[in-house]
Amino acid sequence: MSAPPVLGVDDTPAFRLSPYTFVSERARELGTDVFDTRLLLRPTTCMTGPEAARVFYGERRLVRHGAAPRRLLLTLFGRGGVQSLDGEAHAVRKAMFMSLMTPQERERMRELAGEAWRERIGRWSRMPRVNLFDEVSELLCEVACAWTGVRLDRGSIPHATARLLAMIEAPAAVGPRHLRGRRARVQAEKGIAELVRRVRERPERFAGTPLQAVALHRDADGAPLDPRVAAVEVLNLLRPIVAVGRFVTLAALALHANPHCHERISSGDDAYLEYFVQEVRRFYPFFPMVAAKVAEPFEWNGHHFPKGRRVLLDLHGIDHDPRVWEGPEEFRPERFGTWDGGAFDLVPQGGGDHHRGHRCAGEWLTVDLMKVAVTALTRWMSYGVLPEQDLSIPRWRAPALPASGFVIDRVIPAE
Template sequence: MPLTGLMDRLDDTLPLAARPYGLLPARARELGGDVFETRLLLQKTTCMTGADAARLFYDQDLFVRAGAAPRRLRLTLFGEGGVQALDGERHRARKRLFMSLMTPDARDELRDISARLWREAIERWRGRRQVVLYDEVSELLCEAACAWTGVPVTVRQLPAVTGLLTALIEAPAAVGPRYLRGRAARRLADRWAAAHITRARGRPGQGRALDEIAAYRDTDGRLLPPDVAGVELLNVLRPTVAVARFAVFSAMALHGNPQWRHRLAAEDDPEPLEAFVQEVRRFYPFFPMVAARAARDFAWRGHRFPKGRRVLLDLHGTNHDPRLWERPEQFRPERFAGRDPDPYAMIPQGGGDHYEGHRCPGEWITEDLMKTSVTALTRWMSYSVPAQDLRISPRRAPAIPNSRFVITQVAEPAPSVQKVHRVR
């Protein structure tokens, strides 16, 4: 047997790197269940998929996050000491900090900032030969996130800050230069964020997220060290910039489903927009999986979970599980008409409860920013989509179309959609 074939039988590291979104559900189907055991980096790992697996995975009596994320994620995407690696009361207290930033008034403010920046960007794009949507929206959302959190960033600094944050997002599953850029960006971003925390502690608070994080006291009553508080500040900024991927996927969905583009441009009804945004989140690949460790020995569906075992939950495969979704490989926003997503079946940003569990606290602002993006693309501008490579590589995680979605001929929308609408 060739060496690569032997390694594939012993360890799934290389196959998973080649198919980050497809390997886990495919193996589960082959084995006829929702859970199976493999090896990653020669370490025994249990993999799970499906809504029942998600319910189990987010049981905090059975799973912990401390030590679960692979080292390369901590050195790029997450940083050290942040909320993702906490458990118990420390996690609940830290999570309350993040959820306190998600009030209706705060979300309205971020929507208003992003809507203003979208309109300003559209003005700049007129007359340009082409616009690479992913790059432009990443910078737009970085500016919005910094303004919203109270982090001062000048026009000259904005491209560099955006570059740092996007490098963190790009790096975890990468190899070679892209991963090394992410490692270097993490070091720079940590120093930059810690410096903002230190400066915020030396002046009167202004009620922004930066001030709330700088003033937060851990369960021992002490302020977080500046580097840890900086990690939490980045945990607000970085995911906001990551929404640029969903903005691009929204543009792809509008391009591939022109009937929805026409409908969203013509109707002033929030329900179709809500359904469209949810289907974009379900359909397109975002982050493929999340990790935890078994908190104690237990068994589920005939599989033993020894204490300390690393467990992966398949996010993308659950969002495409044919047992949960009719024709999951088709883009069908109508599946969400009048339906609230199941918190364990619809898990692009994790499952369970926002307040008590490990579901992403920024999920609501993700939806808000996506609605603003879709409204901008359908109501505030017209544009052409030239021939380009819109394929999404199955090897790249997090995913993005190869061309990053290029648009041309940006102009005023058609007269029938030039009304100003409030983004809901």
Template sequence: MASMPADRSPDSTLALLRSGYRFIGERCERYGSDIFRTRILLAPAICLRGRPAAELFYDNERFERANAMPLRVQRTLTGRGGVQGLDGPEHRDRKAMFMSIMTPTAIRRLGELFDDEWQTRIPAWEGAGPVLLYDELGRLLTRVVCAWAGVPLPASQVERRAVELHAMIEAPAVVGPRHWRGWLARHRAERWLAALIERTRAGFSPAPTGSALAVIAEHRDRRGKLLPRRIAAVELLNVLRPVVAVDQYLVFAALALHDHPAWRERVRDDDETAEQFVQEVRRYYPFFPMAAARVRHPFDWQGHHFPRGRRVLLDLYGTNHHPSLWPQPELFRPDRFTGRRVDPFELIPQGGGDHWAGHRCAGEWITIDLMKRAVANLTTAMRYDIPAQNLALDLHRMPALPPIGLTLTNIRGTA
């Protein structure tokens, strides 16, 4: 049996919080190995990166998700009892519920709502002073996703719900007040949506057919039972929260257009080029650093032993920056996708493998569609300036957005 390189520290949780996105990658480089063992949250863990590791990690026979996610992530980002922590037939059933929402027609409708809302906002941005893109898009996506999902949202509540959704996204990897704000935000949002599920089931708040609210409120599990209303609220939040989180990628896309202005022309002219640009934004910029699972049955892989129950962390960011998959990974180069077929374990910012059978992100197509539409809006529907500001990404922070999420000035519509 090969000996697995080991992190020397008695516990690496703080190092993980401090190193952020580079935690696994830095150690892999130090040990000359894409696998090493460490201790996280006072328990042994195995860290992996790269394509073969991703293929292993998404093998449902070898890994399970029950109790894999640290409590601080469940308390803020994902909630408890949702699809992320399910395994086997229960997971397949719940995941099918999500995938049934993601029809081409529904994705197009979300995109059209997004474009309409963006174009309606341009006159207001024209007259305004500096526009903070991250905050502005957070509100815009909150309005759009609620309208799309069938969730009633009075204009007076948009700001509050957008702040809550952002708080949940920003909380898992921080300590102190920002973490507790995320915890409180989740508590409030679950209460709000559980009450809505109850009203919908009772017929007082009818949901449009096929909307996320209708599908989740009416979903029956394999035993024919409706989801408990709190779990239904967690799952509805699993649609609202990540659609709003796409605003981070939209800020990154705007940054990439700013840093690589030659691509502005190219993405405008051709849909395939726009898609390559968006794929490179998803590869290059940091989002979720890693995914967690536990060993279901003991097994050996590449001469290393994986004992039952061991927590395993797959480096999503590090796989997207692995030099054997992506030559010169630290360069932003959308044309690396020209003529390249990407298999399900290579480009994994939203997980790998199969969307239905495994835990790969249910909202990946939505994400790509919204990003392409945002790029089109930024390059054709308006002109703007980006004044001098601190645009550095801090890879030690999760999420790693620039400090105030990108300020635009002098916005002018082109219509």
């Protein structure tokens, strides 16, 4: 069935109410994987399903420059970063990110995270209550700084964590929460740009660190990055590492809701640990979608994509597409025992190829950090029956999180 023409009504209020299901529900109603609407006052084409993901990440008919809304650039992304680049400029910048994702760097990250978890578990055992989200966000901020080579004293970690969280929460927020994110980005970029200048003066002091790699990186034109843009890219490492704290909190919620998973992982089943982490990434909401812009007009599925049109790909909807996932609303880690690792069906961090396209550069690190976290929660510590709290996940808030942040008490380190 061909999709209806762009509607006159702006759908932003409906989208804000249900950012995770807006596209898939409308698509189901219309009986199509692609439809036009108006969002944030702009004509917008929404796509869902694995075939749509293939088109979205396929030939270069869609570009990123000018696709992201301004409110996203001023908070989550920053200006001039890898997310907004295309073609050769993107390939060269992305190669810099992917050069940091070697097996050695992943191992270094796992070790840093393991040490940080063991240290925190000791501290938690002396605290009456622990808000897991708050604590894990700080833990990951410490790990992110240690891994990238950004030297912060321990006293500065809570403030740095708050800034990074503000950037993550701001894009979909309105009012003070949005403004906090903008301010946080301006201040963080300023401080890190200064640090980049210092690295360039004495690069040997930062040898082998991701911070040095960014500071000394040369773009496709052979020029080093403007310090402000380098700061955006350093933040593209620090910020999402802290964002993994949301997945860790959701993993704790999943362990609570599925005690058999807790049991199986704590007994040492490492294959199941992997399936569990993948199912957390598939099942729980994080970023609802990604945006691109039509560079060359094309047709797909009987639908015309005019030049300049903003296109949204429904990440959460694809992770819950019943054509791909049997019983998508059930939490079933076992399903990953037979998953073929398709590049267009499990897309919480984008789809396609990590090196050639815009798929998340830190996807492997995310899985690593989640595995360390779930190992820590199940094998390195125990905690009491959960205290009374609101574990519901407000679905209008993106990225999502249990309302209470997941509070635990009576933490005991394992022998």
